[in-house]
Amino acid sequence: MFCSVIVGTAGSGKSMLTASLEKWLTESDLSVAVVNLDPGVEDLPYTSDVDIREYVDYAEVMNKYGLGPNGALVASLDMAVSFANELRGEIVDTEANYVLIDCPGQMELFAYRNSGPLMISSIRGQDPALSIYLLDSNIARTPAGYLSSMLLGLSISIRFGLPQLNVLSKQDILLENQVQEIVGWSEDSYLLEEALDTSEGGLLREYSDSILRMLDDLGGAATVIPASAKQMSGMETLYGEMQRIFAGGEDYATEE
């Protein structure tokens, strides 16, 4: 199985992208399993095949220990780690080729605690995995917003240690030329530097040189893939990039 871990800030569109990608893969005759890792979520835009809520009761954790929403999420995730093998077992039993893992809304509580990365590594076992990091169009539309989103993405990739694809989510809220401008920033850091120079002042302008050089050096400047979960756009390109990473461009899923 091939695991794709969908990460991004709260509200960046992880759950909706999970739903759309599942739909696209299913319509392409590929077998997919969807995993919800958010213990506190109430409504999901897809039907989960494997769900962390079957193992931990977020509301009960909240009441029993007198915790607020964030504390309860952290405690629930910590508890859920002891069921990671059961979760993996359930996923393996689906016999799906593609496994989409929808991460909790509050990414910082998931990625920057030990339980998040631990959960992911237990779930994937020895199977190939990548992360799909969402840059929200609402934020990445400005040069400074884009740069800070890329830095966050870099930080996330360090936490999970997985090859990462950067997706510009909600591209439908931008004009086509805005989307192309952002793709340009990701392909050529000189364009981003120019945009920062004309739009930013102060500290960012002072440091942008060294930040951009670091991103370039670390390969953090991989081209972003524009997508809209709402309009189902960008799915084919995203799938192509997933394949490239998983199987050197070969579509093992169709071999069965």
Ligand SMILES: Nc1nc2c(ncn2[C@@H]2O[C@H](COP(=O)(O)OP(=O)(O)O)[C@@H](O)[C@H]2O)c(=O)[nH]1
């Ligand atoms: N315009 C637009 N809105 C989207 C898209 N994907 C998600 N949203 C909206 O963004 C909000 C958060 O989406 P959700 O998938 O729950 O984000 P999550 O917290 O990262 O799982 C919701 O109001 C969605 O309707 C998209 O492709 N286009």
Ligand SMILES: [Mg+2]
């Ligand atoms: Mg969500």
